[in-house]
Amino acid sequence: MLNCAILGARSHTGIELIKILLRHPHVRLSHLVTGQKQALPLTQVLGTLPKDVNLEIRPFRFAEIQKKADLIFLCLPHTESMEKAAAFRKAGKIVIDLSADFRLNSWRVYESWYGVKHGQKELLKEAVYGLSELFRSKIEKSDLIANPGCYPTGAILGIAPLLKRHLIDEGSLVIDAKSGVSGAGKKLKPETQFCEVDENFYAYKVGRHQHTPEIEQALSEVAGEEIEVSFVPHLLPIERGILSTIYLQKKKSVKTEDLQKAYLEDYGQEPFVRLKAPGTYPSLKDVQRTNFCDIGLFCDEERGQVIVITAIDNLIKGASGQAVQNMNIRCGFQEEEGLRTW
Ligand SMILES: NC(=O)c1ccc[n+]([C@@H]2O[C@H](COP(=O)([O-])OP(=O)(O)OC[C@H]3O[C@@H](n4cnc5c(N)ncnc54)[C@H](OP(=O)(O)O)[C@@H]3O)[C@@H](O)[C@H]2O)c1
Numbered sequence: 496m497l498n499c500a501i502l503g504a505r506s507h508t509g510i511e512l513i514k515i516l517l518r519h520p521h522v523r524l525s526h527l528v529t530g531q532k533q534a535l536p537l538t539q540v541l542g543t544l545p546k547d548v549n550l551e552i553r554p555f556r557f558a559e560i561q562k563k564a565d566l567i568f569l570c571l572p573h574t575e576s577m578e579k580a581a582a583f584r585k586a587g588k589i590v591i592d593l594s595a596d597f598r599l600n601s602w603r604v605y606e607s608w609y610g611v612k613h614g615q616k617e618l619l620k621e622a623v624y625g626l627s628e629l630f631r632s633k634i635e636k637s638d639l640i641a642n643p644g645c646y647p648t649g650a651i652l653g654i655a656p657l658l659k660r661h662l663i664d665e666g667s668l669v670i671d672a673k674s675g676v677s678g679a680g681k682k683l684k685p686e687t688q689f690c691e692v693d694e695n696f697y698a699y700k701v702g703r704h705q706h707t708p709e710i711e712q713a714l715s716e717v718a719g720e721e722i723e724v725s726f727v728p729h730l731l732p733i734e735r736g737i738l739s740t741i742y743l744q745k746k747k748s749v750k751t752e753d754l755q756k757a758y759l760e761d762y763g764q765e766p767f768v769r770l771k772a773p774g775t776y777p778s779l780k781d782v783q784r785t786n787f788c789d790i791g792l793f794c795d796e797e798r799g800q801v802i803v804i805t806a807i808d809n810l811i812k813g814a815s816g817q818a819v820q821n822m823n824i825r826c827g828f829q830e831e832e833g834l835r836t837w
Pocket residue numbers: 503504505506507508509528529530531569570571572573575593594595643644645677678679680681682809810813814
């Protein structure tokens with residue numbers, strides 16, 4: 496059995512991780528950790544558990560975790576992960592960080608978009624970007640996996656097959672994405688309170704959302720050249736899910752079949768990417784509480800316009816589900832283990 500610790504166990508992503516790992520046949524939850532001083536029963540934060548689960552969420556004790564845990568999940572706000580990741584890597588543990596602290600290769604880019612200092616610059620070289628479908632062979636060998644952001648997961652999976660084969664005009668990428676409120680985490684903010692969100696819909700951080708450089712970095716790696724995107728996030732008055740509508744311009748000679756073939760070649764064998772039949776498009780209800788990314792494609796051959804629509808659950812494929820998928824890849828388990836919701 497693999498002993499796993501979760502730091503930030505009371506977070507949105509931590510709770511989802513616990514639910515997934517409790518049904519994982521090769522995992523034992525050795526430590527559930529809070530930044531608070533008091534221990535509390537897991538049932539107090541996860542009311543859906545059966546009576547015989549006696550786990551506790553406890554204050555952070557490095558020595559205890561280091562002694563027993565093999566793999567550490569960090570479900571902490573960005574900047575809070577840096578020192579913890581460094582300490583656990585030094586102790587020889589596998590670290591999967593759900594925050595943004597190790598996603599960007601360049602600390603300069605990180606500091607300019609996040610507005611804080613990066614305290615572990617050297618460790619960035621060791622980190623592998625954990626978008627499972629695209630970077631599996633690197634994830635297999637990595638002890639520091641930077642789990643992708645929720646918006647980037649849906650956007651990158653939607654665009655990568657077309658960019659990789661140079662089927663679209665690289666300068667014409669527009670990502671119009673809408674997320675449920677759980678994407679903003681648990682901290683109280685005026686703009687995510689019920690009265691602001693209910694019966695409302697609005698764009699935020701236009702042109703300055705911190706996921707922009709992450710999307711551009713991964714797409715540039717896939718394309719083999721510098722890629723820039725226009726990315727506009729919106730807040731939906733729902734709990735969870737991200738629907739991204741991506742507007743592209745195809746190259747002149749490219750046909751609809753070429754686009755369809757690209758997705759089939761890349762994702763036909765992927766357990767968690769589902770391609771919609773022509774003329775049908777993803778819906779959040781189909782992916783909520785699952786690790787699926789659904790992709791639908793429209794192409795107007797005459798006008799050259801391509802529209803790709805992707806849907807994911809921000810807390811599962813956009814966070815904890817993908818983190819478990821990455822753990823499965825890294826530890827040699829079957830990739831669907833713990834993630835079968837069907
Ligand atoms: N929400 C999403 O859809 C999503 C998707 C992908 C990635 N992520 C990333 O995953 C990480 C966790 O996100 P989340 O939404 O699950 O977080 P969250 O619900 O806001 O919870 C964060 C947890 O971190 C702990 N914490 C430790 N130090 C803290 C500090 N200085 N300030 C505030 N909290 C602190 C708190 O636990 P205690 O109170 O028990 O100490 C808190 O419950 C973040 O880096 C986020 O960007 C989130």
